[in-house]
Amino acid sequence: MSIGSPEFSFVADLVRREAAIVLETGKEYLVEARLAPLARAAGVAGVNEFVRLVRQGTNPTHRWSIVEALTTNETSWFRDAAVFEGFRTELLPRLLQQRSPGQPLRIWSAAASTGQEAYSLAMMLTDELPPGQRFEILGTDISKEVLDRARAGQYSQMEMNRGLPARHLVRFFQRHGTGWLVDDRLKSHVQFREINLAGSLIGLPRFDVVFMRNVLIYFDLPTKQSILHRVRRLMAPDGYLILGTAETTRGIDEEFEQNRFGGLSAYRPTADEPAAALRRRA
Amino acid sequence: MYAIVIDDSSAMRMILRRTLSSMGFKVVDAVNGRDALDKLANLDYVPDVALIDWNMPEMDGLTFVQIVRDDPRYRRLSLLMVTTESEQSQIVRALAAGAHEYLIKPFTPDAVAEKLELLGLTTAGSLT
Numbered sequence: 290m291s292i293g294s295p296e297f298s299f300v301a302d303l304v305r306r307e308a309a310i311v312l313e314t315g316k317e318y319l320v321e322a323r324l325a326p327l328a329r330a331a332g333v334a335g336v337n338e339f340v341r342l343v344r345q346g347t348n349p350t351h352r353w354s355i356v357e358a359l360t361t362n363e364t365s366w367f368r369d370a371a372v373f374e375g376f377r378t379e380l381l382p383r384l385l386q387q388r389s390p391g392q393p394l395r396i397w398s399a400a401a402s403t404g405q406e407a408y409s410l411a412m413m414l415t416d417e418l419p420p421g422q423r424f425e426i427l428g429t430d431i432s433k434e435v436l437d438r439a440r441a442g443q444y445s446q447m448e449m450n451r452g453l454p455a456r457h458l459v460r461f462f463q464r465h466g467t468g469w470l471v472d473d474r475l476k477s478h479v480q481f482r483e484i485n486l487a488g489s490l491i492g493l494p495r496f497d498v499v500f501m502r503n504v505l506i507y508f509d510l511p512t513k514q515s516i517l518h519r520v521r522r523l524m525a526p527d528g529y530l531i532l533g534t535a536e537t538t539r540g541i542d543e544e545f546e547q548n549r550f551g552g553l554s555a556y557r558p559t560a561d562e563p564a565a566a567l568r569r570r571a
Numbered sequence: 572m573y574a575i576v577i578d579d580s581s582a583m584r585m586i587l588r589r590t591l592s593s594m595g596f597k598v599v600d601a602v603n604g605r606d607a608l609d610k611l612a613n614l615d616y617v618p619d620v621a622l623i624d625w626n627m628p629e630m631d632g633l634t635f636v637q638i639v640r641d642d643p644r645y646r647r648l649s650l651l652m653v654t655t656e657s658e659q660s661q662i663v664r665a666l667a668a669g670a671h672e673y674l675i676k677p678f679t680p681d682a683v684a685e686k687l688e689l690l691g692l693t694t695a696g697s698l699t
Contacts, residue, residue, distance in 0.1 A: 365681075370688050446657060446675055452685035455673035459663050 292317050292324075296340035300324070300355060307356045308431055308487060310507040323358040327351070357432040364405045365451035367413075369502075369534060375553025376498075377413055380529060383550075384497060385422070387527055393423040395494060399501040399520070401428030401481060403448075404439030406500060408471055411478045412457050427493070429484035436481045442471030487512050490519050497525050498555075503533035510541065517542035521558045529555040572692060573618040576600040577607040577635065578653070579627040583676075587622055587653070590680045594693055596620075604630030608638065617648055619692055622683075623670075625654035625661075633668055640669030649690040653678070 292300075300320050301312040312320065321336050328339035331351070343351040367373045388394065394414070398407040407428035414424045430436050445468045449458060462469040484490065486504065499520055505513050517530075517538060524530065530545065531553065532538070538545040538556050545556040574596045576587045584600045591598050599614070601607035604627060611617070621639070623632040632652060639645045651672045652665045662673050672686050687693045 365685060367689075447677070447679070447682075450674055450678050450682040450686075452682075452689065454689055455662055455666055455670075458673070459659055459666070462659075464657075464659050 292321050292336050292340070296337050299340055299344060300359070303352060304356055304359050307353075308359075308485060308507075310359065311509050312359070320359065324355065327354055327358055357434050364402045366405050366453035366457075367409045368406065368452060370452075371552025372502075372531065372534070373409065373413060375549075375551035375555075376531070377417055379550035380498070380553060380555055381414075381417060384527075384529070385419070388497070390419070390422050393425050394418070394498075395496045396424065396426045397493070397496045397499045397501075397523075398426060398428040399484075399486060399499055400504040401430045401436070401439055402432075403435045403444075404428055404442065404471075404479070404481065405448075405451075406502075407439065407479050407481070408442070408461075408475060410500070411475050412461055414478070415461075415475065424478060426479045427496075428479060428481045429486075430481075431483070431485045433483050436483055439481045442476055444469050444471075486516050486520075490523060493523050495525055495528075496523055497528045499524060499528070499530045501530060501532060503536070505532065505536050505541070513541045517545070521545065524558050526558060529557055531555050572596050572620075573616060574598050575607060575610065575618045575621045577602075577604065577621060577627070577632065578624040579603055580624070583624065583653075587683070590683050591622075593680070594684060594687070603627040604632060604635030604638075607635055611639075611645070617645060619647075620649040620651055620687065620690060622651050622653045622674075625652060625656045625665075633665060636665065636668045636670050649692065651686055651690065 297317055297320060304310045304312055324336045324339060328336050331339055331342060333339050333342055343355065384394070396410055398410065401407050407426050410426055418424060428439055443465060449462070449469050458469070461472055461475050463472055487508065501520065505516065508516065520530065521542065521544060529548070530538070544559050546559050548555050548557055572595065574591045576584050576591070576598055577600070578584050578587070579602050588598045588600060599610055599618070601610050607621065623635060625632040632654065636650050636652070639648060639650065650670045651674060652670045653674045653676065655676045657675045665673055672689055674682060674686050684693060
């Protein structure tokens, strides 16, 4: 049965309030598909019944489970080959020219989901960086559930099939039951933290590269502006922001300039930061 | 683009044929490695990619890979193993024999597209 209008409105209001994500009319199919497993798990007949149960407020974790279900996206390894290729062959060498070897390269995977992007970057950097060049990757997401999976580094066979080169599979993973486990060397470069991009970003370090792909599309314009503004303040002056292939900073935050690196568009902050902010970071 | 699907399961051949056709590939199929070598010899072109099961009667996929890798006529043929064999040691063995990529059954159409993209043959997402 299709989700009713009051139930859809309740869900849309909830994810807008909690995650600043806009679910417009027409996204009913998405809500039905994502909430159906939650309804089954709760032992009720369907999505409408589940939403009514949540509205009664008998189980507070149900509300958050809705937010999580609607903010989690399918992901694959090395998603968008042209992006990773442009990063590897053009952006990374330029970035390294501007860094001393002792300076760790910091990368933020800002919608890390179950960790494939963060670990893909770790595999690539392990191969590409000169000996002695350290790197740190932070993966963040709004969903605790996906981050727990990312931290565990445990993936099903179906997930491993999604875009992971076979040579990486045999090098960076171990068989674990019917699935696979990221090896500890790779894990040592990657940390995961629960962060709502629409909330506070205080406490995050300065990043050389921010991957924030296919995230802004879920937010309304004021929230997009707020996120880009705050992310820009966390970027090294010569750092780069990488958005989804269909996304741009244009029309949202004009303090970025676009650079092309092969098939990759990357955005560099142009605004001078207040001296006080720079001093605080030093 | 052209593909050859090598699998002794008619259901699997049909699934892969359908997946590849939807991505614009012209597909021929073979029921084992020996049959595939015969079909390749009779084609007036070299396919861009072979999707190869491991366990098949007459000639298995690994033997097919080894023969094709040693034959200069097929230098440009990309070799993608598509198999239920999922042990790490088997993947290592297939890569050492000359397979370029490895896909473990069961798989989704997106996973096939992404493997082909890794081989430089298509753009993943072309299915959608």
